[in-house]
Amino acid sequence: MSNRWNLPDLGIGVGLRTVHFPHILSARPQVEWFEVLSENFMDTEGRPLRVLDQVVERYPIALHGVSLSIGSTDPLDFEYLKKLKALAGRTRAHWVSDHLCWTGVMGRNVHDLLPMPYSEEALAHTIARVRTVSEVLERPLVLENPSSYVEFAQSTMREWEFLARLAEDSDCGLLLDVNNVYVSAFNHGFDANAYIDALPADRVVQYHLAGHTHMGTHIVDTHSDHARPEVWELYARSVARTGLVSTLYEWDEDIPEFDVVLAEARKAAAYRAALAAPPALAAAR
Template sequence: MANRFGLPDLGFGVGLRTVHFPHILECWPKVDWFEFLSENFMDRGGRPAYVLDRIAERYPVVMHGVSMSVGSTDPVNFEYLGKLKRLAARTRTRWISDHLCWTGVSGLNTHDLLPMPYTDESLRDVAERVRVISDCLERPVFLENPSSYVEFTTSTWEEADFLAELTSLSGCGLLLDVNNIYVSSFNHGFDPMAYLNRIPADRVAQIHLAGHTHKGTHILDTHSDHVVDEVWRLYRRAYERMAAVSTLLEWDEAVPSFDVVHAEARKAGLYRRASYAA
């Protein structure tokens, strides 16, 4: 199924990390596309901006943010959105994504992707906020399903249903992180495949893959390792349902060489072919 936004399948991309800048500038590896963290470049000139501009000249790029805070109750930060918009224009970014979460209230930023209570009230509030943000950016926003470690006693919606309803109410798209589904399913005790099957497939333009850290009692979404088999199985199922999606591999802690990260991203191709063959 194609996504309803008419966005292309960019192939298998890699999250842009500064530790890989020298390798990329020297070797110009054959990567399908890059995703970069918006906030790392919004206010910075100098070498980071230079490198990003060179990369954006050669590869398709997509912006992924961590401070849009669509689940906050603070006023929308239009200064932030203005900078986001200018950066998107400069880099000719294909789409802009962030997370279904809040990062702070009362003007503070915890710099964490904090989970929301899934209630009728929060659904209405987030949908309105997403509409305002999309209008400001003049493009749809793509929201990533979060990984989380707590569930609230006040929640009355399952996360997958909340996301589905949010897309309908706000017009937003989804960035489906299959590792996050797995992490949260272990932490909260739900069936990850059932979650995946409730996601509206035509709203998904991108999939995230990453490794995590299993602590026994819970799983931390650390992006610090290879993708585990259970997540690859979820990816295969996701691809069966969502054909025109771009795939991105994230690696943020103990980041190995670019070639290792890129090879992990390209593994996704094997699961896609398995999906076709199935």
């Protein structure tokens, strides 16, 4: 199954991080694509943008943001959207993603991905904003499910229901972070498989995988380690529904050598290969 926009399966990629710039430019590693953190390149004309231009010459790119604040009650920041659109054009980004969250209200930005109450009112509010953003960007916005540590009493539906309805009614794509599903499932006590199974498969245009930190009482989405086997199992379950979808590994704390991150990302290849050649089909040959 391909996604409804026929956005390409870019294969297995990793997040572009500053500490890896020298290696990427000199060694030209065999990685299929990079995800670029939008805000790191929107307000600089220095070395980061120069490096990004060189990366774009050699690798496919998707943009991933953390400051859209799609769920906030503050007005959308059109100056931000203008810069984001320009960066997407400059990098020939295959898509532009951000998170289902809010990052601040009343003009402040706490620079965190704060969860929303999953209510009808919040859903209508977010649908309208997604439509506006997609119009401005002239492309479907792609939204990622967040990891979260609180749930609101006023929520009237589960996160996956909210996300599925948001995607259908606003016509946005989904970036499914299976580690976030695992983290939130533990923190809130829901069934991660039910989450995976409820999302509209043809709207998933990208996967995120990452490591997390178990604090005993809760799990924090630290992006500081290898992915747990349970997360890979969720990935396998979801890939079986969606088909081959661009997959990316995120490592943001205690970042190791590039090849370590790439090796972790490439674990996804086994799941993708199993999908590309189903056992029944292979036996029939």
